[in-house]
Amino acid sequence: xxxxxxxxxxxxxxxxxxxxxxxxxxxxxxxxxxxxxxxxxxxxxxxxxxxxxxxxxxxxxxxxxxxxxxxxxxxxxxxxxxxxxxxxxxxxxxxxxxxxxxxxxxxxxxxxxxxxxxxxxxxxxxxxxxxxxxxxxxxxxxxxxxxxxxxx
Numbered sequence: 026x027x028x029x030x031x032x033x034x035x036x037x038x039x040x041x042x043x044x045x046x047x048x049x050x051x052x053x054x055x056x057x058x059x060x061x062x063x064x065x066x067x068x069x070x071x072x073x074x075x076x077x078x079x080x081x082x083x084x085x086x087x088x089x090x091x092x093x094x095x096x097x098x099x100x101x102x103x104x105x106x107x108x109x110x111x112x113x114x115x116x117x118x119x120x121x122x123x124x125x126x127x128x129x130x131x132x133x134x135x136x137x138x139x140x141x142x143x144x145x146x147x148x149x150x151x152x153x154x155x156x157x158x159x160x161x162x163x164x165x166x167x168x169x170x171x172x173x174x175x176x177x
Contacts, residue, residue, distance in 0.1 A: 030141045039069050045108050046071040047116040049124035072106040117143035
């Protein structure tokens with residue numbers, strides 16, 4: 026099993042409409058840094074998933090600092106980002122791997138079988154084998170078929 030892809034593979038897939046790229050950059054202690062970095066520059070076609078807005082639920086008495094999001098809320102965010110069960114999804118972050126891996130785990134938990142973490146991550150100002158972009162690309166709303174089993 027391989028849950029990571031190389032940047033050279035992703036560079037070859039940039040024009041593939043079946044591949045969705047997810048920017049998961051976030052900085053603990055600087056909650057706006059991830060979206061600011063995304064707005065400044067991101068990989069072509071990438072959408073941003075924020076740790077506190079998309080990858081976590083509300084903080085309550087139990088559940089820790091970043092509890093898991095409600096499945097339906099997360100599923101809706103995926104659909105709005107153009108992600109469904111037919112897409113290959115590649116997540117990246119700023120190099121620590123924790124945020125892209127959390128996205129990978131959540132999507133895998135929903136039953137998505139074609140999700141990966143980018144091995145060579147986007148780090149501030151580093152040159153990649155693909156051109157970064159500053160434009161937002163419109164996303165077509167899709168319906169995600171999830172296969173998770175509710176735990177009672």
